[in-house]
Amino acid sequence: MSIPFMELSDSYDLIYDEVMEKIKKIIDNTRFIGGKEIIKFEKEFSDYCNVKNAVACGNGTDAIMIALKALDIGPGDTVITVPHTFIATAEAVTAVGAEVDFVDIDEKTYTMSPEKLEEYIEKNIDEKNIKAIIPVHLYGQMADMPAVMEIADKYDLKVIEDSAQGHGAQIDGMGPGEYGDFATFSFYPGKNLGAFGDAGALVTNDDGLAKKAKMLSNHGRYNEKYTHQIEGYNSRMDSIQAAVLRIKLKYLDQWTEMRIKNAEKYDEFLKDKDIVTPFVRDDSKHVYHLYVVRVNDRDELKSKLKDNNISAGIHYPIPLHLQPAYNYLGYKKGDFPVTEQVSEEILSLPMWPELTSKEQTEIVDKILSLQKG
Incomplete structure (x- = not known):
């Protein structure tokens, strides 16, 4: 018997006909960027996360970068995360010009140690302009968010939850996005909720941050094609990916x-x-x-x-x-x-x-x- 690490095709029989029908409709109406599929996915995913707003984007790495930019984090700022994660968590920080630094993990859960986090802050608060924390929800288990948020509130720090592996996870009955300023998601095909290619999203309960993230993901514009309020990026989710994710979200x-x-x-x-x-x-x-x-x-x-x-x-x-x-x-x-x-x-x-x-x-x-x- 040959056993793969992961077999994506096993779930496809359940959704194959529905996905193919939806893709055909998108091809027929030629709305490949933006449109109803994106709007509906954002609403359905925010509802699933029990959070007010979702913003679709190109991938999970962009989601972290956009969250950082929306929080006005950049050169001269320090962001704390863990060394036990995929490099996307850290490279998004340096992509916006900020400094990334690390704290160790809890040996049982493999997520950020709140004790090490506070120890780092106390040691460096006078020398570094610490602005944010990125706890990583790893392997499917959330970081100790009640403890992380207590520390963040104490030191007036922003929190971005890296939830690339945390779709549907909870701690104390609350999921990603219900704790931090943002939670970011990857929909890479192998994730628990995976697209048919790259895709990502941010969720937040802050309407202002959601609007800014929306603009950052789409060349700095908001509902007006040729009016650019700020400089942004091209990090839009394709309509086909939104359609696939809407179908898979139901399961x-x-x-x-x-x-x-x-x-x-x-x-x-x-x-x-x-x-x-x-x-x-x-x-x-x-x-x-x-x-x-x-x-x-x-x-x-x-x-x-x-x-x-x-x-x-x-x-x-x-x-x-x-x-x-x-x-x-x-x-x-x-x-x-x-x-x-x-x-x-x-x-x-x-x-x-x-x-x-x-x-x-x-x-x-x-x-x-x-x-x-």
Whole structure:
């Protein structure tokens, strides 16, 4: 049996006819940019997030950059995030001219440590113009937003929730966008809510910020084609992507429950084994974009799984502070010990809604046999 890391095509049978019909209509009416599909998606997605406004854009990286610009963050400002994330989180900060800096993660949840966050702020508040925090909702579990927001309020900092892996997640009954000034989303095809190409969005309860983000995403204009209130960007979601996302959004809760059930099966199969399974806070809804375990001899196990036709991933093998792109920040190995240890042990097992019990049993049996051997 060959088992991929992710199988997007398994969900397509459910939506194929509806998607093809919708794409044909868009082709027939030739409205490829803007229009009703975008407007309807923004309304439906904001409703789903329980937030007043959604702004569609080109991709998740642009979403973070637009949020930063809308909050007037730029040269001379410092933005705090974590080194255990995809580089998009950090490169959006430097793209607007601000300085990115890092704090370590919580060892159980792999999300931003509130204790390390406040420690950093107290140490640097007199030397740096700290303006914002970007907590990352990782693998499907939200960061500790009540604690992050308490710190942000204490020091008068803006908060952008990087929710590229957090569609539908919650903490204390609230989801991305209900805490921070913005939450940003990626709809890359492999996400829990994925488009048929690149797409992204921002959500916010602030009408003024939403309007500014809308202008930034569309050359600085708002409802008037040749009147540009500010300088902006070309980061518009294609109508076809909005149409696809509107269809898939109707099934997102169903697919999320399937992911959760698959995670529970993994938990049961791996209980009392020499493997650290995902920790979930009592007050959280984890939506399992990824099912990430920690093991000894991770690279060897991953290689052996590949030899046995089972694909696994690593999210992420090299922390951002040790990436060549950030050599200029002057960090060295040992500066973020939790992130560094985790990056050497984590392994992402195959996970998608339609993953079968038979496939999961094969994966777990193979892992356990390889560990013994």
